[in-house]
Amino acid sequence: MPLNDCEVFFVTPEGLPVAYEVFAGNRHDVTTLQDIVRQMEDKYGQAQRVWVVDRGIASETNLAWLRARGATYLVGTPRSQLKAHQAALLDQSGWQEARPGLEVKLLATLQERERFILCRSPDRAAKERAMLDRQLERLKGQLNKIHTGLARAPEGNLEKAGRRIGHWLGKYPAAAGVLGVTLNKDACGRACGLALIERISVQFSQPPSSRG
Incomplete structure (x- = not known):
C-alpha cells in the first residue's frame, strides 16, 4: 500500500476489527477526513461511534466539522499544546489509573463538549x-x-x-x-x-x- 494512503478500521469497544477500508491520502487533508466519514456512514450506518483521528489530519476545520455533526471523537494533539497544561500535568491530584503503567486526567476546554485527556506513564x-x-x-x-x-x-x-x-x-x-x-x-x-x-x-x- 502506498505510504500516503489512509487506512480506516472499524473496531468493537473491545478492539476487535469488524471492517477495513483504504482511502487515497495524496490530497488535501480536510476533504480526506470529511469524505471518509461520509462514505463510512453511508456504508455502515450512523451508529453512535467514536472517531479516532490521527493528529496529521486533525485540523481545527475538521474538528469544527465533526462537532457540528454532533460526532464523538478522540484525536492526538501536538506536544506544543502541552505548555498550556503544564500545571495540570505536574499536579498530582485527579489522576486515574487506566491500566497498569498508564494514568489519565480529564480537563475541561473552551469547547463545551470537548475535554482534554492528559496521559502520563512512569515507564x-x-x-x-x-x-x-x-x-x-x-x-x-x-x-x-x-x-x-x-x-x-x-x-x-x-x-x-x-x-x-x-x-x-x-x-x-x-x-x-x-x-x-x-x-x-x-x-x-x-x-x-x-x-x-x-x-x-x-x-x-x-x-x-x-x-x-
Whole structure:
C-alpha cells in the first residue's frame, strides 16, 4: 500500500476489527477526513461511534466539522499544546489509573463538549530519561573533544568553531535542548575552549495529550 494512503478500521469497544477500508491520502487533508466519514456512514450506518483521528489530519476545520455533526471523537494533539497544561500535568491530584503503567486526567476546554485527556506513564518517562541521558553523554563527549582541541590550539575563526559546535548540537537535538554551550575566548579573541551548562531538567511526565 502506498505510504500516503489512509487506512480506516472499524473496531468493537473491545478492539476487535469488524471492517477495513483504504482511502487515497495524496490530497488535501480536510476533504480526506470529511469524505471518509461520509462514505463510512453511508456504508455502515450512523451508529453512535467514536472517531479516532490521527493528529496529521486533525485540523481545527475538521474538528469544527465533526462537532457540528454532533460526532464523538478522540484525536492526538501536538506536544506544543502541552505548555498550556503544564500545571495540570505536574499536579498530582485527579489522576486515574487506566491500566497498569498508564494514568489519565480529564480537563475541561473552551469547547463545551470537548475535554482534554492528559496521559502520563512512569515507564515511558524512564525510557525517555534513559534516551536523553545517552544523547547527553554522546554530545558531551564530542563537545569535550572540541574543548580539548581549542585549549591546545585556539581558533581565530569563531564562525568555524561555531559550525563545529552546531554540527553536534544538530545531531543530538534533545540533548542540545537542555545543554547550554558557551564559547570561551582568550585575550586575543580566539576561541580557546567551551563551557557546558546543563539547563532546566526535562519533565518526562508529559506524553502527548488527546482531545475528546
